[in-house]
Amino acid sequence: xxxxxxxxxxxxxxxxxxxxxxxxxxxxxxxxxxxxxxxxxxxxxxxxxxxxxxxxxxxxxxxxxxxxxxxxxxxxxxxxxxxxxxxxxxxxxxxxxxxxxxxxxxxxxxxxxxxxxxxxxxxxxxxxxxxxxxxxxxxxxxxxxxxxxxxxxxxxxxxxxxx
Amino acid sequence: xxxxxxxxxxxxxxxxxxxxxxxxxxxxxxxxxxxxxxxxxxxxxxxxxxxxxxxxxxxxxxxxxxxxxxxxxxxxxxxxxxxxxxxxxxxxxxxxxxxxxxxxxxxxxxxxxxxxxxxxxxxxxxx
Numbered sequence: 001x002x003x004x005x006x007x008x009x010x011x012x013x014x015x016x017x018x019x020x021x022x023x024x025x026x027x028x029x030x031x032x033x034x035x036x037x038x039x040x041x042x043x044x045x046x047x048x049x050x051x052x053x054x055x056x057x058x059x060x061x062x063x064x065x066x067x068x069x070x071x072x073x074x075x076x077x078x079x080x081x082x083x084x085x086x087x088x089x090x091x092x093x094x095x096x097x098x099x100x101x102x103x104x105x106x107x108x109x110x111x112x113x114x115x116x117x118x119x120x121x122x123x124x125x126x127x128x129x130x131x132x133x134x135x136x137x138x139x140x141x142x143x144x145x146x147x148x149x150x151x152x153x154x155x156x157x158x159x160x161x162x163x
Numbered sequence: 164x165x166x167x168x169x170x171x172x173x174x175x176x177x178x179x180x181x182x183x184x185x186x187x188x189x190x191x192x193x194x195x196x197x198x199x200x201x202x203x204x205x206x207x208x209x210x211x212x213x214x215x216x217x218x219x220x221x222x223x224x225x226x227x228x229x230x231x232x233x234x235x236x237x238x239x240x241x242x243x244x245x246x247x248x249x250x251x252x253x254x255x256x257x258x259x260x261x262x263x264x265x266x267x268x269x270x271x272x273x274x275x276x277x278x279x280x281x282x283x284x285x286x287x288x289x290x
Contacts, residue, residue, distance in 0.1 A: 072205075072208060
């Protein structure tokens with residue numbers, strides 16, 4: 001299984017915010033395990049989707065020179081389910097930026113319906129421990145190929161018309 | 164300039180938020196890892212919160228040194244050498260080193276990281 005839990009960015013503002021989309025389908029194995037007979041996107045994987053959204057934003061903010069990893073889930077509150085056929089909209093805002101790490105505040109919605117509020121802390125691995133960049137591999141960054149316009153063109157504002 | 168009590172309350176709040184403990188558990192003599200259950204990643208979180216709460220800048224490794232004693236000159240058979248004690252005094256002057264200066268026990272190093280240590284450090288930054 002390729003561990004991609006976001007499908008596309010519709011907004012990516014360096015140092016500020018990102019909006020990503022993730023389509024949920026019955027074609028995903030993990031859907032059927034949680035729960036058998038009532039497939040839904042597992043809450044921990046909703047957190048992982050937000051971690052990928054915020055992590056990519058944090059990585060981009062530092063030009064992918066830092067190995068950004070998810071360090072802490074400060075707070076994750078869930079209000080509703082995400083079911084097959086839903087499209088999750090994940091909005092992450094960088095609320096703290098340091099050379100050693102960042103913090104994001106994020107909201108997950110489906111068709112305007114609030115699903116979750118998630119606050120995450122990311123850490124940057126020290127360069128001497130990192131070796132090759134195992135976080136932002138070419139494969140993982142390929143999500144940008146379906147997302148951003150060509151260099152020099154403005155990224156979308158993240159409103160519904162861009163989706 | 165905040166008083167020592169105000170600094171303590173600010174540090175207490177940061178630790179409550181970072182570690183998910185109650186106010187009453189955060190007493191001056193409590194150790195971060197032993198008594199309050201802090202893990203290594205919590206140290207980064209604590210630094211972020213202290214910087215925000217007190218509007219100070221904490222350079223990497225100044226409050227919680229990354230590698231205190233990685234030199235064989237400083238440790239021998241589980242005990243700190245004279246040089247090792249000297250290095251501790253340089254790297255964490257805000258800690259209470261009286262006991263470890265006598266026992267020289269390397270396993271006592273985590274016990275240096277107490278709530279009071281953080282309060283002492285913040286007090287030097289806000290003056």
